[in-house]
Amino acid sequence: MQQPISLRRTLETLLDRGLARRYLRAVSGEVLPARHYYNAALRDLSIKDTEGAIHHLVLSLDIEPDHVPSLHLARTMLFGLSKKFHDEKGDFYKQKFPQLPAWVSQLEKQIQSVETEILQVRNSRDSGNALSQFLDRLLRRKKPSRQERLDALIKQRDDFKRQLRFATKLSQMEEYARVLSQMLEICMFPGRYAWIGDNDQTADGKEQKWYA
Amino acid sequence: MPEWLERSRHAGDREAVLAEIDRRIKADLKGSLLWLRDLFFQPETDVITRREIALRMGRTRHSQLFNLVFGHFLLGGDPERVALVIALGEFSQPTTVPALIERWDDADYQERQTILDAMEKVPIPQSLEFFSELFNGERDIPGADPTQVKALRKQAGDALSRHLTG
Numbered sequence: 001m002q003q004p005i006s007l008r009r010t011l012e013t014l015l016d017r018g019l020a021r022r023y024l025r026a027v028s029g030e031v032l033p034a035r036h037y038y039n040a041a042l043r044d045l046s047i048k049d050t051e052g053a054i055h056h057l058v059l060s061l062d063i064e065p066d067h068v069p070s071l072h073l074a075r076t077m078l079f080g081l082s083k084k085f086h087d088e089k090g091d092f093y094k095q096k097f098p099q100l101p102a103w104v105s106q107l108e109k110q111i112q113s114v115e116t117e118i119l120q121v122r123n124s125r126d127s128g129n130a131l132s133q134f135l136d137r138l139l140r141r142k143k144p145s146r147q148e149r150l151d152a153l154i155k156q157r158d159d160f161k162r163q164l165r166f167a168t169k170l171s172q173m174e175e176y177a178r179v180l181s182q183m184l185e186i187c188m189f190p191g192r193y194a195w196i197g198d199n200d201q202t203a204d205g206k207e208q209k210w211y212a
Numbered sequence: 213m214p215e216w217l218e219r220s221r222h223a224g225d226r227e228a229v230l231a232e233i234d235r236r237i238k239a240d241l242k243g244s245l246l247w248l249r250d251l252f253f254q255p256e257t258d259v260i261t262r263r264e265i266a267l268r269m270g271r272t273r274h275s276q277l278f279n280l281v282f283g284h285f286l287l288g289g290d291p292e293r294v295a296l297v298i299a300l301g302e303f304s305q306p307t308t309v310p311a312l313i314e315r316w317d318d319a320d321y322q323e324r325q326t327i328l329d330a331m332e333k334v335p336i337p338q339s340l341e342f343f344s345e346l347f348n349g350e351r352d353i354p355g356a357d358p359t360q361v362k363a364l365r366k367q368a369g370d371a372l373s374r375h376l377t378g
Contacts, residue, residue: 073341
């Protein structure tokens with residue numbers, strides 16, 4: 001016999017707090033049938049709101065874990081995300097940066113540091129003191145002008161920003177795929193998560209049923 | 213006008229015919245509607261030329277043309293259905309989705325591919341549900357061989373994936 005467990009509760013336990021807050025938002029008012037949340041997920045997808053669609057699929061499968069259209073939609077989304085990730089060479093970047101969110105925060109820090117540098121250069125004077133100018137001339141050293149340094153820094157910042165957009169996109173796709181695969185696994189193999197809790201009620205207080 | 217009707221029958225004149233269509237649509241769309249209609253619905257028009265005309269008609273988003281094309285599609289009239297489906301896809305009207313789904317069972321492989329392309333351009337919940345059902349084998353594909361079934365399911369999965377953000 002399958003161990004009945006709650007999808008919401010299981011995800012709350014398995015996901016990070018931040019993630020759980022985004023995908024397991026509270027539902028106001030009475031709990032509606034699974035079909036309602038499935039339709040809401042389709043509506044979200046039609047306006048390209050993947051996060052909203054996952055949230056509604058969680059609600060739908062929490063109420064009715066054997067709701068086949070919801071399971072199929074989750075499966076199709078997982079396939080689509082994996083394909084997109086592969087097409088964007090996500091596997092290659094994943095080898096280079098095993099933790100994609102860490103790559104994102106690293107890029108954010110780099111952008112911040114370059115922006116500080118840009119500000120410093122903007123506030124600085126173009127030439128150094130007379131002695132250093134004399135030495136530069138004597139040694140025929142070519143020092144970049146303030147404008148040249150500024151241009152180089154702006155170019156570097158734009159490059160980091162471009163990388164950040166790409167990294168955020170990959171990290172987001174990976175996150176969506178992780179949550180969806182976790183959802184599907186919980187629905188298909190609830191026994192694996194039986195250790196999570198012994199209170200087996202859905203959001204509307206009914207006994208939880210599981211997809212076999 | 214008869215000159216263009218005649219020329220649209222020959223694949224060799226395709227470029228010239230399409231250039232003339234583009235020119236007329238740009239210059240006076242309203243005045244070209246009847247002419248466009250005749251070119252499109254004339255049975256002898258070259259197949260590829262007709263499909264190109266379908267794209268151009270759809271891009272005008274003109275309601276009279278839309279009603280004409282959609283009416284022919286619903287009635288099952290000529291010309292070849294693939295061209296009608298191409299035009300409907302370009303019009304991107306949600307009202308066409310139920311009719312496209314209804315057509316699915318009787319369509320051949322090429323028309324089914326075009327139906328999926330057309331539905332992808334109308335991303336309403338009904339289209340996305342259809343893609344999901346097809347991808348998961350919930351939709352029958354009568355008369356298709358296993359390779360075609362596989363290709364259509366993949367196309368449906370890909371179509372849905374393009375609506376996922378990341």
